[in-house]
Amino acid sequence: MANPFYGKDIVSVKDFGRSDFEYLFATVDKLNDITAEKHRHLLDGKILALLFFEASTRTRVSFEAAMIALGGSYIGFDQASSSSAEKGENLADTIKTMECYADVLVLRHPNEGAAKFASEVSTKPVINAGSGTEEHPTQAMLDLYTIIKEKGSIDSLNIAIVGDLKYGRTVYSLLYALAQFSPNLHLVSPPQLKIREEALYAVKSKVSISEHENLGDIMDKLDVLYVTRIQKERFPDPQEYEKVRGSYVIDNELLKKAKEDMIIMHPLPRIDEIHSEVDSTKHAKYFRQTYYGKIVREALLGLMLEKDFL
Numbered sequence: 001m002a003n004p005f006y007g008k009d010i011v012s013v014k015d016f017g018r019s020d021f022e023y024l025f026a027t028v029d030k031l032n033d034i035t036a037e038k039h040r041h042l043l044d045g046k047i048l049a050l051l052f053f054e055a056s057t058r059t060r061v062s063f064e065a066a067m068i069a070l071g072g073s074y075i076g077f078d079q080a081s082s083s084s085a086e087k088g089e090n091l092a093d094t095i096k097t098m099e100c101y102a103d104v105l106v107l108r109h110p111n112e113g114a115a116k117f118a119s120e121v122s123t124k125p126v127i128n129a130g131s132g133t134e135e136h137p138t139q140a141m142l143d144l145y146t147i148i149k150e151k152g153s154i155d156s157l158n159i160a161i162v163g164d165l166k167y168g169r170t171v172y173s174l175l176y177a178l179a180q181f182s183p184n185l186h187l188v189s190p191p192q193l194k195i196r197e198e199a200l201y202a203v204k205s206k207v208s209i210s211e212h213e214n215l216g217d218i219m220d221k222l223d224v225l226y227v228t229r230i231q232k233e234r235f236p237d238p239q240e241y242e243k244v245r246g247s248y249v250i251d252n253e254l255l256k257k258a259k260e261d262m263i264i265m266h267p268l269p270r271i272d273e274i275h276s277e278v279d280s281t282k283h284a285k286y287f288r289q290t291y292y293g294k295i296v297r298e299a300l301l302g303l304m305l306e307k308d309f310l
């Protein structure tokens with residue numbers, strides 16, 4: 001199979017299929033097998049530009065770490081206020097400027113459609129690192145990789161996605177990506193934060209889906225519990241946030257109902273939805289997931305920038 005990522009934009013997971021994800025994950029595993037010396041020269045001379053108009057810890061820093069690990073380097077800004085957007089420069093001009101200095105651009109932006117727009121303006125490949133409430137495709141790639149590494153496969157698993165299913169962009173990318181496989185999906189949220197209709201409509205003919213309000217009702221059947229943060233910053237009305245804040249809190253009491261080998265994932269950051277006492281249980285895989293984020297992004301950058309990577 002030819003490298004499906006070479007020169008491509010990563011705007012939506014919907015642009016990729018199961019075989020593309022499997023190609024990526026095989027490359028992650030190959031990267032782990034080569035010598036450290038070879039590893040650190042794979043992207044010698046390549047430059048990544050980070051354009052972050054919204055806060056980030058994991059996505060931004062893991063892209064930086066991935067580029068360094070492969071011998072490349074990175075440039076960019078981590079908030080709009082430190083770029084000339086602060087003076088009124090528009091997004092198109094910012095993209096056209098940054099592509100003069102780099103081989104690939106990573107954009108996080110509060111607006112839906114921003115990544116698609118950037119990919120149309122840029123002659124260099126663009127990676128969507130989060131576009132409003134829309135998508136976060138590389139998060140979904142590392143989420144799939146985590147499930148495969150920790151559970152062996154995705155097909156036939158009972159996977160719950162819990163929390164803010166309305167505004168959480170990681171939820172949408174994960175849902176579209178999981179629909180390429182055959183898990184049983186359980187969507188758990190307060191009524192106000194149910195998955196958006198258009199996404200449900202897009203995937204319901206491809207994958208088994210049930211919706212729930214009470215997590216306790218399905219806890220004993222789950223293989224993967226994917227927890228998300230209630231996205232306070234996306235609520236138009238702070239009083240509406242207060243009504244759903246703390247809707248789900250995973251603690252050791254709740255975990256008494258879980259299967260021995262159920263894993264807990266979270267894209268992070270977490271606020272109060274997973275109690276810190278859970279961190280030391282065998283279920284907690286969210287920091288492992290964070291680590292996988294770096295190696296999946298290494299493989300993705302390599303494949304995007306080198307046709308015959310590995």
Ligand code: CP
Binds near residue numbers: 055058136
């Ligand atoms: N998961 C994720 O996108 O985290 P950051 O917001 O810290 O990048």
